[in-house]
Amino acid sequence: MRHRGPRITLSWGCLLGALAALSWRSPELPSQTTPTLQVASILQSNMVIQQAKPVALWGTAPVGDTVVLAADWREAPVWVVADAAGQWRGTLSVPAAKPRDFTQHTLTVRCKKEKITLTNILIGEVWVCSGQSNMDMELKPALPWLRGVVDYEREISAADYPAIRLINIENSFKKTPQPNAKGTWLICSPRTAGDFSGVAYFYGRELLQRLQVPIGLVVASVGGSACQAWASREALAADPLVRARYLTPYEESSQAGESLDSIKTLEKLFEVLARPTLLYNAMIHPLKNLSIRGFLWYQGEANKKDGADYTALCTAMLRGWRRDFNQGELPFYYVQLTPYNWEEKDSTATYYARLREAQEAMLQVRNTGMAVTMDVGEADNIHPRNKQAVGLRLARLALARTYRQPKTLEVGPQLKKYVVKGSQIHVYFAPRSLGTGLTTTDQRPPRHFYLAGADHVFHPAAAKIVQQHLVLTSTRVPKPVAVRYAFTNYPITNLANQQGLPAVPFRTDAWDQ
Numbered sequence: 143m144r145h146r147g148p149r150i151t152l153s154w155g156c157l158l159g160a161l162a163a164l165s166w167r168s169p170e171l172p173s174q175t176t177p178t179l180q181v182a183s184i185l186q187s188n189m190v191i192q193q194a195k196p197v198a199l200w201g202t203a204p205v206g207d208t209v210v211l212a213a214d215w216r217e218a219p220v221w222v223v224a225d226a227a228g229q230w231r232g233t234l235s236v237p238a239a240k241p242r243d244f245t246q247h248t249l250t251v252r253c254k255k256e257k258i259t260l261t262n263i264l265i266g267e268v269w270v271c272s273g274q275s276n277m278d279m280e281l282k283p284a285l286p287w288l289r290g291v292v293d294y295e296r297e298i299s300a301a302d303y304p305a306i307r308l309i310n311i312e313n314s315f316k317k318t319p320q321p322n323a324k325g326t327w328l329i330c331s332p333r334t335a336g337d338f339s340g341v342a343y344f345y346g347r348e349l350l351q352r353l354q355v356p357i358g359l360v361v362a363s364v365g366g367s368a369c370q371a372w373a374s375r376e377a378l379a380a381d382p383l384v385r386a387r388y389l390t391p392y393e394e395s396s397q398a399g400e401s402l403d404s405i406k407t408l409e410k411l412f413e414v415l416a417r418p419t420l421l422y423n424a425m426i427h428p429l430k431n432l433s434i435r436g437f438l439w440y441q442g443e444a445n446k447k448d449g450a451d452y453t454a455l456c457t458a459m460l461r462g463w464r465r466d467f468n469q470g471e472l473p474f475y476y477v478q479l480t481p482y483n484w485e486e487k488d489s490t491a492t493y494y495a496r497l498r499e500a501q502e503a504m505l506q507v508r509n510t511g512m513a514v515t516m517d518v519g520e521a522d523n524i525h526p527r528n529k530q531a532v533g534l535r536l537a538r539l540a541l542a543r544t545y546r547q548p549k550t551l552e553v554g555p556q557l558k559k560y561v562v563k564g565s566q567i568h569v570y571f572a573p574r575s576l577g578t579g580l581t582t583t584d585q586r587p588p589r590h591f592y593l594a595g596a597d598h599v600f601h602p603a604a605a606k607i608v609q610q611h612l613v614l615t616s617t618r619v620p621k622p623v624a625v626r627y628a629f630t631n632y633p634i635t636n637l638a639n640q641q642g643l644p645a646v647p648f649r650t651d652a653w654d655q
Contacts, residue, residue: 377462
């Protein structure tokens with residue numbers, strides 16, 4: 143099993159281990175005066191290539207040499223010529239995948255007497271999975287800071303899915319965009335699955351079972367990383383707010399001129415992981431020629447107090463990714479942050495709720511979807527173990543919206559309107575989001591509702607399900623005017639539809655904006 147490099151999470155114990163072995167950044171390949179025939183490092187045997195889109199092949203060869211690209215599903219090869227820098231790039235058409243067709247294919251790249259053969263390639267669906275430690279968290283435990291997913295022993299032993307392939311992009315950060323990133327495509331089996339991202343694995347397994355086509359998962363994630371680190375310079379500069387908030391202060395600071403050769407302290411590591419563009423340069427830019435179906439994103443903990451700016455920041459990042467991959471408005475399905483108590487004594491603190499609100503606002507961007515996880519968190523564990531629910535909810539979004547699978551409900555109860563009736567507030571949800579009806583996951587009344595009157599002071603409210611809506615009351619608020627639901631840092635909720643999807647947090651006021 144290859145070395146991936148130490149995991150970087152928000153756990154102090156994990157970071158201590160990481161600092162002890164900061165050889166995790168990939169060394170640069172030695173420069174060559176005469177390029178030889180090579181393919182980009184992401185192109186390997188055992189990979190999955192995206193169905194029904196041209197597959198790009200690129201690499202190096204001696205200047206002026208003709209490179210012949212061939213695939214066993216095509217009758218005719220394609221010829222390209224290495225340019226003055228020894229770079230070449232070509233595309234091959236790829237057929238649509240047929241359900242239950244797991245044929246192993248071969249690609250060849252030839253140049254004079256040199257030949258590279260890629261074998262055991264599958265044609266299916268490819269997704270890039272990015273973010274920080276909750277996307278990075280593997281099926282297996284990494285004690286003491288990561289306990290593995292729920293029932294990880296059984297999950298790993300049952301993970302015999304050779305049509306799922308995953309590559310972990312090795313952790314690295316660079317000041318300039320890089321042409322290559324390191325990693326190895328793995329075939330999913332009980333021997334390898336323990337190293338798979340839990341969220342990505344459960345997502346891929348559900349897609350495989352529902353679509354019956356191979357699934358490729360490209361995981362580029364680093365624990366403790368901030369959103370701005372995953373965005374290109376061009377994307378950050380294009381939005382005036384984002385440029386002023388994140389890019390300009392960095393470029394005008396002494397940090398921009400610092401060497402990244404060594405990091406001596408935990409504080410320095412956290413600070414570097416918040417610097418703009420560094421992870422994009424090393425871990426996203428090298429992937430941009432890949433044909434893919436879309437993106438998954440689980441990030442935000444490192445931006446927990448950036449609620450005022452996160453919508454613009456993450457939107458800028460996504461715009462840059464879509465431009466780089468140049469495949470239209472690729473779907474972007476993301477996880478709304480799971481409840482967590484940031485060691486706050488005030489149980490009514492709301493800055494994490496405001497970040498979730500900023501995440502929800504990204505739904506205004508075309509072809510996006512949000513997986514809600516308010517019911518599966520662990521208030522005292524920033525790495526909650528129920529990654530299966532997260533992966534399955536992301537898969538519901540893709541199945542319903544990208545793959546147009548019929549009768550797939552992908553959202554939980556979403557606020558439609560509220561009506562004040564004397565001392566009560568009645569809350570109504572969008573009909574489709576109700577599924578077959580409102581319920582609670584523990585057969586207890588819905589919790590984490592708050593009412594406020596004209597004084598703008600919120601008090602806990604009792605909630606009762608009446609047919610397909612809620613009735614809220616509070617003895618301390620005889621004349622309510624506003625309602626909030628799960629709008630604190632770490633409320634573990636129980637309100638859901640009968641399909642098991644949790645209600646989306648909301649508030650009806652904007653008093654502090």
